[in-house]
Each structure stands twice: as C-alpha cells, then as structure tokens.
Amino acid sequence: MSAHTTFKIGGPAEAFVRPGDAEAAASILAAARAEGLPVFVLGGGANILVGDKGIRGIVLDSSSLNSIRPEGEDGLVAGAGLSIDELCLEALARGLGGLEDFFGMPGSVGGAVFMNARCYEREISQVLAWAGSVDAEGRRARREVAIDRGGWSYKRSPYQAGGQAAGELVLEAGFHLRNLSDEEVAATAAAMRARRADREAKGHYRLPSAGSVFKNDRALGAPTGRLLDSIGLRGRRIGDAMVSPWHANIFVNAGKSTAADMRKLIELAQAEAQEKLGSRLEPEVMMVGEF
Numbered sequence: 524m525s526a527h528t529t530f531k532i533g534g535p536a537e538a539f540v541r542p543g544d545a546e547a548a549a550s551i552l553a554a555a556r557a558e559g560l561p562v563f564v565l566g567g568g569a570n571i572l573v574g575d576k577g578i579r580g581i582v583l584d585s586s587s588l589n590s591i592r593p594e595g596e597d598g599l600v601a602g603a604g605l606s607i608d609e610l611c612l613e614a615l616a617r618g619l620g621g622l623e624d625f626f627g628m629p630g631s632v633g634g635a636v637f638m639n640a641r642c643y644e645r646e647i648s649q650v651l652a653w654a655g656s657v658d659a660e661g662r663r664a665r666r667e668v669a670i671d672r673g674g675w676s677y678k679r680s681p682y683q684a685g686g687q688a689a690g691e692l693v694l695e696a697g698f699h700l701r702n703l704s705d706e707e708v709a710a711t712a713a714a715m716r717a718r719r720a721d722r723e724a725k726g727h728y729r730l731p732s733a734g735s736v737f738k739n740d741r742a743l744g745a746p747t748g749r750l751l752d753s754i755g756l757r758g759r760r761i762g763d764a765m766v767s768p769w770h771a772n773i774f775v776n777a778g779k780s781t782a783a784d785m786r787k788l789i790e791l792a793q794a795e796a797q798e799k800l801g802s803r804l805e806p807e808v809m810m811v812g813e814f
C-alpha cells in the first residue's frame with residue numbers, strides 16, 4: 524500500500540481490485556459480503572496511515588471511476604475516483620466557478636465527500652448538490668445535501684456513520700457551481716494558482732505526508748498546529764517519522780518511516796498535548812489495517 528498512499532507508508536493489501544465501472548464495483552462489494560470479506564475503499568490515499576502488516580480482505584481502488592459530465596446549466600457530475608485537481612480543472616475549462624479553494628488538495632472526489640474535506644474555511648458540502656452510492660446489498664442511494672444538511676458538519680459526512688468497511692461506496696457526486704464571465708474565468712484561474720502556491724509555500728508537498736494529522740477544535744482556542752508548536756513538537760522524530768519542522772500539525776515521512784513509528788509519533792503528540800495543555804487532540808488521519 525506504500526505505493527497508494529501520500530505518506531508512502533503501508534504493508535501489502537491481501538487483494539487489490541480496481542473496478543472499471545459502478546456495476547463492477549457493486550459486484551465486488553456484493554461478492555465480498557457473500558464471502559464475509561472486509562472491503563476498504565481507497566481514494567487517493569491522502570488521509571490514511573496504513574499499518575505495516577497491511578490490509579486484510581479487499582482494497583477497492585476507486586481510481587477508475589473517474590468520469591465527468593455536465594448536469595444542467597451550472598452543474599458537474601464527477602466519478603468518485605476523479606482527483607480533486609482534475610475536477611477543479613474541468614470546472615474551470617467549462618467556465619464554472621466555486622471549486623477554486625479546493626485546488627491543490629490531494630485526493631479523490633469520493634474521499635473529499637467521505638471526509639467532507641475543508642480548505643480555506645470552505646467545505647465540500649457547500650458545493651455538493653448530491654452524492655450517489657451503493658452498499659454491500661447492492662442498494663443504490665442518492666443523498667441530496669440540501670435535504671440532509673444535518674449530516675454534514677466539520678470533517679463529518681453521512682458516509683462515516685456506517686464505518687469505512689462494509690459501508691457505502693460513493694460512486695459519484697453532483698456539484699452545483701456558478702457560470703463565470705470571461706473576466707471571472709481569468710480571476711478564477713489566478714485564484715486557483717494562488718491556492719496551490721500557498722500550499723507550496725507552507726511546505727505541503729515537500730515530503731510525503733497526509734496533510735494535517737489532527738483536527739482543529741475551536742474549543743482549544745488555537746489551531747492545532749499552533750498548540751503543538753507551543754509545546755515544542757516541531758521537528759520531533761521517531762525513526763523517519765517526523766513532525767515537520769515547518770508546520771507542527773503536518774507529520775512527514777522523512778525517509779523510510781514505518782507505520783508503527785508514525786503511529787507512535789501521533790500518540791506521543793496526543794500524550795504531550797494532554798499533559799501540557801489538557802487538550803484532547805482528535806486525529807484526522809485514519810488508521811487502516813494491521814499495525
């Protein structure tokens with residue numbers, strides 16, 4: 524799995540399957556259920572730490588579910604496996620705005636929907652009109668965000684409720700965007716470039732990582748990165764797992780980090796934040812498989 528995660532960490536998948544379309548994906552879910560095999564749905568692998576012993580059962584790689592089509596005058600429907608960057612570029616090419624804050628965030632449409640990803644104070648559910656899914660019984664569902672507003676909150680979506688295995692597989696997502704004038708297209712392109720440049724300047728792409736390790740919590744009074752900085756965690760290292768020297772909430776693989784060392788570093792940060800600040804930090808990165 525180290526080849527399929529942005530951390531570049533993770534042992535083997537027992538079975539790795541990349542269905543070519545929604546029907547094939549649904550059949551895999553159904554067959555796995557019949558055989559009692561767990562299924563882990565993989566998007567871009569940008570928010571997961573996979574254990575060194577790998578993942579039992581089936582890893583369903585969604586990357587081939589990468590279609591894109593227009594919907595109405597100002598909408599786009601994207602397959603779950605399309606990358607967020609491709610989605611943003613497609614929208615721009617079609618003169619549609621609303622996604623620019625998400626440009627530069629690693630990962631897939633399905634992963635962003637599952638996580639209700641959030642960039643620059645905007646979350647994906649604000650541009651999402653609906654998402655279509657299938658579960659292990661083959662039941663298709665379409666969730667309209669406007670109807671189920673309560674299911675979406677900070678880094679939460681209705682898809683997390685059923686857990687990640689045997690849950691619903693997001694197949695596609697409909698985005699409601701905004702028609703742009705020619706001048707606005709140029710401004711939107713510039714805004715996208717600025718977002719990517721800001722991430723580059725903040726060191727997001729410097730070494731393999733999964734972005735922010737912990738969620739922010741307003742109740743703690745400051746962003747988590749600043750809290751971890753205040754207790755001297757920048758640059759802290761266990762083996763090749765390192766708290767990045769440039770942002771204390773981004774942990775990086777500085778070479779050949781094991782999952783075990785990265786997990787130890789995460790636990791160490793939690794323990795020190797608890798001891799020195801009385802803060803309970805909730806991981807945003809998801810631990811997957813066996814450690």
Ligand SMILES: Cc1cc2nc3c(=O)[nH]c(=O)nc-3n(C[C@H](O)[C@H](O)[C@H](O)COP(=O)(O)OP(=O)(O)OC[C@H]3O[C@@H](n4cnc5c(N)ncnc54)[C@H](O)[C@@H]3O)c2cc1C
Pocket residue numbers: 529563564565566567568569570571585603604628629630631632633634635636637638639640641642643682687691692693694727728732733734735809
């Ligand atoms: C450099 C960097 C910067 C980052 N910046 C941000 C940021 O600004 N904001 C932010 O919110 N996140 C950020 N992240 C984290 C990450 O990009 C997001 O969480 C992203 O949405 C994860 O998508 P993914 O496709 O990689 O999901 P994965 O990591 O592959 O999976 C994450 C979870 O989603 C589930 N999942 C994935 N696809 C599906 C599907 N089709 N159906 C059902 N479940 C699915 C998986 O099973 C898993 O539980 C950053 C990461 C990196 C490496």
